[in-house]
Amino acid sequence: xxxxxxxxxxxxxxxxxxxxxxxxxxxxxxxxxxxxxxxxxxxxxxxxxxxxxxxxxxxxxxxxxxx
Amino acid sequence: xxxxxxxxxxxxxxxxxxxxxxxxxxxxxxxxxxxxxxxxxxxxxxxxxxxxxxxxxxxxxxxxxxxxxxxxxxxxxxxxxxxxxxxxxxxxxxxxxxxxxxxxxxxxxxxxxxxxxxxxxxxxxxxxxxxxxxxxxxxxxxxxxxxxxxxxxxxxxxxxxxxxxxxxxxxxxxxxxxxxxxxxxxxxxxxxxxxxxxxxxxxxxxxxxxxxxxxxxxxxxxxxxxxxxxxxxxxxxxxxxxxxxxxxxxxxxxxxxxxxxxxxxxxxxxxx
Numbered sequence: 001x002x003x004x005x006x007x008x009x010x011x012x013x014x015x016x017x018x019x020x021x022x023x024x025x026x027x028x029x030x031x032x033x034x035x036x037x038x039x040x041x042x043x044x045x046x047x048x049x050x051x052x053x054x055x056x057x058x059x060x061x062x063x064x065x066x067x
Numbered sequence: 068x069x070x071x072x073x074x075x076x077x078x079x080x081x082x083x084x085x086x087x088x089x090x091x092x093x094x095x096x097x098x099x100x101x102x103x104x105x106x107x108x109x110x111x112x113x114x115x116x117x118x119x120x121x122x123x124x125x126x127x128x129x130x131x132x133x134x135x136x137x138x139x140x141x142x143x144x145x146x147x148x149x150x151x152x153x154x155x156x157x158x159x160x161x162x163x164x165x166x167x168x169x170x171x172x173x174x175x176x177x178x179x180x181x182x183x184x185x186x187x188x189x190x191x192x193x194x195x196x197x198x199x200x201x202x203x204x205x206x207x208x209x210x211x212x213x214x215x216x217x218x219x220x221x222x223x224x225x226x227x228x229x230x231x232x233x234x235x236x237x238x239x240x241x242x243x244x245x246x247x248x249x250x251x252x253x254x255x256x257x258x259x260x261x262x263x264x265x266x267x268x269x270x271x272x273x274x275x276x277x278x279x280x281x282x283x284x285x286x287x288x289x290x291x292x293x294x295x296x297x298x299x300x301x302x303x304x305x306x307x308x309x310x311x312x313x314x315x316x317x318x319x320x321x322x323x324x325x326x327x328x329x330x331x332x333x334x335x336x337x338x339x
Contacts, residue, residue, distance in 0.1 A: 001091060011069070022271075025283045029094035033259055055244045058092025060081055063069035 008049050010064035014038045016061035023053035023062055075099045076202070077129045084123055086194075088126050090241025090267040095124050095263075097239075097247025102130075105155075112155045115144040117169055119197045120269075121161035121188040138169025141176040144183055152182075152325040154211060155193030155255060162189040162203035166222050170202070173266055177260050181324035184254045184261045187224055189273035190269035198272030209276040228262040229317045235261035236317040243313065253315065259323050266293070266311065307334035 010031070018039040024030075032053060035054040039062070041052075049066040076099075085091045102112065118137035125132035131154070135143040140158045148156045162212035165173050165187045176183065186219040192210055193199040201208035202222045228236045235257040237250040247265060254261035268285035270275065279285045287310060296314040299307060332338070 007232070018082070020282050020287065022282060024090060025160070026286075054092060054098070058085065058089055058096075059083070059087075060072055060092065065069050066237035067068070 001059050005045075007044055008047055010041050010044065010047065010053070011063040011065060012039055012041070013061045013063075016059045018059050018061075020058065022056050023059065025058055026052050029051065061066060070100065070103075072096060072099050073104060075129055076127055079129045084125055085120060086269075086271045088268065088270045088285070090190070090265075090286075091121055091124065091188055093241045093244050094121075094186065094265050094267065095127065096249055097244065098124075098159070098186065098249065099283070101251035101255060102182065102200075104248065105255055107108065107155050109155060111153065112157065113144070113147050114157045115140045115147065116159045116187055116196075117164040118296075119134035119161040119164045119193070120161055121190075121267075122164055126158045126188055132319075137191075138164050138167070140164070141169060141185065145172075145176060145179075147321050148181055148183055148325060150226040152329075155227035156183040157185060157255065158185040160185075160187060161194070161201075162187060162191065162222075162224065163193040163199075163201035166202045166227065167226060167239070174227070174231035177228050177262070179324040180232060180234055180259045180321050182203070182258055182290065184257075184263065185228075187255075187262065187264045188267045189224055189264055190267040191221075192269050192273040193273050194269045198269075198276065204273075208273070211272070211276070215319060222266040225262070225312075231327045232260075232321075233262045233317070234259035234319050234321050235315070236264075238263070238264045238266070238311070238313050240266040240313060241291050242286045243293060246313070257318065259321060264280040267297060292305075 002063045017038040024046045029046040053062045054064045113131040114125040115133040118142040181223045198211040200213045200217045204217045207216045239246045239250045254263045270282045292311045293313045296308040
């Protein structure tokens with residue numbers, strides 16, 4: 001891959017997040033972390049756009065914007 | 068691209084009332100994806116529920132919705148379907164609402180084979196009212212009303228539905244999130260009464276009393292106990308001990324109730 005990897009934009013709606021840890025635990029690349037009571041992005045470079053966090057978030061708080 | 072759930076959600080309704088880590092939100096997302104896959108029109112879709120945590124779901128989805136008396140979702144939904152057979156009728160509810168208070172309505176809706184889809188979110192407990200044991204609470208498990216362990220054996224919702232005559236029965240879990248929409252899609256497409264039982268977690272009233280340290284532990288339990296039906300065919304009885312089968316468990320064809328009832332009206336000389 002000579003092209004530079006296109007990074008997604010992970011949108012976290014903090015107002016909706018209840019801090020259940022599901023996204024943090026089930027991310028295969030450990031992209032997310034808990035910052036206080038809400039999830040936040042720790043390492044966007046590692047994201048493989050698998051969408052697991054968006055799929056599993058029970059609170060509609062995560063959107064992964066990727067092409 | 069991110070899935071646009073917002074177009075199916077009533078504006079200003081989020082965040083929902085469910086506790087942190089409750090799987091009901093995951094199931095609601097699955098239902099929304101299934102509605103999107105099937106391109107169901109909002110005005111031609113009715114979501115009916117009874118009372119309970121799971122039954123709060125219709126309040127969030129922007130389509131025709133009906134929030135009814137405890138356990139009576141199947142009764143009200145039958146009325147909707149009989150009056151407007153062209154509507155897509157989806158029932159949602161919990162295990163207590165569906166199999167205890169609404170157990171009677173549930174088995175008779177199965178028996179009639181009326182073309183509706185019932186999504187039962189089985190979290191093994193009455194969550195909203197304070198963690199009383201439900202017919203789906205496993206033997207030995209603790210609830211607020213069984214502090215020394217539940218002596219009752221639990222219902223197998225899928226087997227109950229098959230026994231009562233439902234023509235499509237499937238089971239999924241809140242852990243297997245990408246399977247939920249596929250099961251619901253297939254259930255809605257099926258002509259006849261379809262039941263989708265989705266095993267769920269209740270960290271607040273079930274998990275804390277039953278030594279689950281976290282939501283993640285409860286989710287991992289769902290992952291561990293679930294065995295797809297195809298994989299189960301190659302497994303021995305000992306290997307299947309304590310496991311729960313997931314996937315499409317039962318699918319048969321049988322005359323559908325609204326069509327049969329239309330024939331009755333015709334025979335009686337009424338208008339078609």
